[in-house]
Amino acid sequence: MxxxxxxxxxxxxxxxxxxxxxxxxxxxxxxxxxxxxxxxxxxxxxxxxxxxxxxxxxxxxxxxxxxxxxxxxxxxxxxxxxxxxxxxxxxxxxxxxxxxxxxxxxxxxxxxxxxxxxxxxxxxxxxxxxxxxxxxxxxxxxxxxxxxxxxxxxxxxxxxxxxxxxxxxxxxxxxxxxxxxxxxxxxxxxxxxxxxxxxxxxxxxxxxxxxxxxxxxxxxxxxxxxxxxxxxxxxxxLGDAKDAECVCCGKGEYGYLEGERGLPQALCGQQAVQIAGGGKMIDLRRLGASLEGSGDFEVKDYMIRGMVEHGGERFELTCFADGRAIVDGTVDVGVARAVYSRYISS
Ligand SMILES: [Zn+2]
Known part of the structure; x- marks a missing residue:
């Protein structure tokens, strides 16, 4: 044996x-x-x-x-x-x-x-x-x-x-x-x-x-x-943490599976992918502070933009106040999502 x-x-x-x-x-x-x-x-x-x-x-x-x-x-x-x-x-x-x-x-x-x-x-x-x-x-x-x-x-x-x-x-x-x-x-x-x-x-x-x-x-x-x-x-x-009103296990709504947040889209005619925001406004100054160690970012009231690195490649990342972002330098939505989750959203 x-x-x-x-x-x-x-x-x-x-x-x-x-x-x-x-x-x-x-x-x-x-x-x-x-x-x-x-x-x-x-x-x-x-x-x-x-x-x-x-x-x-x-x-x-x-x-x-x-x-x-x-x-x-x-x-x-x-x-x-x-x-x-x-x-x-x-x-x-x-x-x-x-x-x-x-x-x-x-x-x-x-x-x-x-x-x-x-x-x-x-x-x-x-x-x-x-x-x-x-x-x-x-x-x-x-x-x-x-x-x-x-x-x-x-x-x-x-x-x-x-x-x-x-x-x-x-x-x-x-x-x-x-x-x-x-x-x-x-x-x-x-x-x-x-x-x-x-x-x-x-x-x-x-x-x-x-x-x-x-x-x-x-x-x-x-x-x-x-x-x-x-x-x-x-x-x-967590024994009594179940919420009868939970949108997922309580109401049986699978919003993330049904893609209600919107899919990333390659932008027509560009080497860029747009990532949909979550529908809420985000604090760009705070985001800028968290990105300080990751490169030089231009922070404005309505957007933040800078060059970032992922997988040995460089991308221009632009994030708007509504949470929407554009990853410039790829048409691969998977790469764009990886860049977004690495720098913007955990
Ligand atoms: Zn639940």
Missing amino acids: DPRYARQMRVEHVGEAGQARLGSSHAMIVGVGALGCVSADLLVRAGVGTVTIIDRDLVERSNLHRQPLFTESDADEKKPKAIAAKERLEVVNAGVEVRGIIADFHCENALGLIEGGGVPDVLIDGTDNFETRFLLNDCSVKLGVPYVYGGAISTKGSAAVFVPGRGGPCLRCIVPEAPDAGTQPTCESAGVIGAVSSIIGSYQAAEAMKVLMGQWDRVMGSMLSFDLWEGVRTRVE
Whole structure:
């Protein structure tokens, strides 16, 4: 018998039965940045039967301090993260079917990506922005697939699990609306410590294992947050956080899945893509302050504009007071969305 899982099976919560369930289950990880790298690595090593990873970005040098599946040569080759991760994970555990999908996960392809390879048993959040998180939450509630949330920024991180149909809340019961663009720190503006994302990714992997083994009474029923530098850890119990009036799990409206926010559009005849705003005015001075470390930006009452870098390329980014933005230098809406979420909206 392959001793690979011997120590894992010795854990009383796993055993032979748990290991068999892991081996016949399917985890989907959306976004293979720091959190996705860590959870994918752990779940592939743990012997989850199928692991699907979806990512739109290319490996960059600035990823390497916290994204443990990638190497300097991946960055020098600008390899798609979905491919670099798949190649790495396949040599870690040949017994796992690793699927790497290069795609920008958005409202028009989300259900197809999730259902296309057989609906996964868990959705793991490795994204960096609320728009995609709310889209994942819509998919989770609509399809009844548990959703493992995670976020990490600077020295702080948080994680939670949302299991549809078991009386608990969904993400939008707790966070009804996305924060206004430009009001939240991003990894670009505030940075992130690799140890923080490693811990959150590990929490996500452990919770995913509980979900995949059907240990519902063990699944974390709280939002766990901590600041690694301050040594502060908090748990907010979510047992009675379900909101009957929740737009998503209460009313069954899947606005993010239905694309009510408007899709990014390539602008006719230009090397540019327009990203629709969230319908709310944003504070451009505040956004300008958060972008200070990312380059020279021209800040006016009605817009902010500057050159930014992503994937080794440079783009001109213009953001208007209504949250709308134009990414100049590409016709690829996935690249434009990546630039937008990196600099404007987390
Ligand atoms: Zn809800």
